[in-house]
Amino acid sequence: MAWFLNFYRCERCAQAWTDEWSCICDDECPHCGARDMSPSRSEDLTELILSNEDCFVxxxxxxxxxxxxxxxxxxxxxxxxxxxxxLAASDPI
Ligand SMILES: [Zn+2]
Structure with missing residues (x-):
């Protein structure tokens, strides 16, 4: 399953927020309640590289x-x- 970090900006009150979800989907503004706001951009978090103390996971x-x-x-x-x-060598889902 893909995983996304979606970035939103409300068209009504201009507040910005982010939400993580398994798709690029519309969201409701947490500030004024406006519905069906589409993300302005999305980051694909399906695959991550985390730096640990002595290695990369x-x-x-x-x-x-x-x-x-x-x-x-x-x-x-x-x-x-x-x-x-x-990651580049492994097959995309
Ligand atoms: Zn709003």
Missing amino acids: VLRSADDAEDEPSYEELGRFSSRAKAEEF
């Missing part, structure tokens, strides 16, 4: 994720470049 959102990303660890690497290489 590659995570991918589980196929059955719905309410939360349910990240699974795919591997640990000694450098970010190796982690990116791994």
Whole structure:
């Protein structure tokens, strides 16, 4: 399952907010309640590289994720470049 961080800006009150969800979907403004606001942009968080103290951890959102990303660890690497290489070589879902 894909996982996204969506960025919104309300067309009515101009407030901005973000929401994480398993799709790029419309949201309700948490400030004024305006409905059906479309995200201005989205970040794909399906695959992540986290830097740990001594390594880089590659995570991918589980196929059955719905309410939360349910990240699974795919591997640990000694450098970010190796982690990116791994992701580039693995098949996209
Ligand atoms: Zn609003």
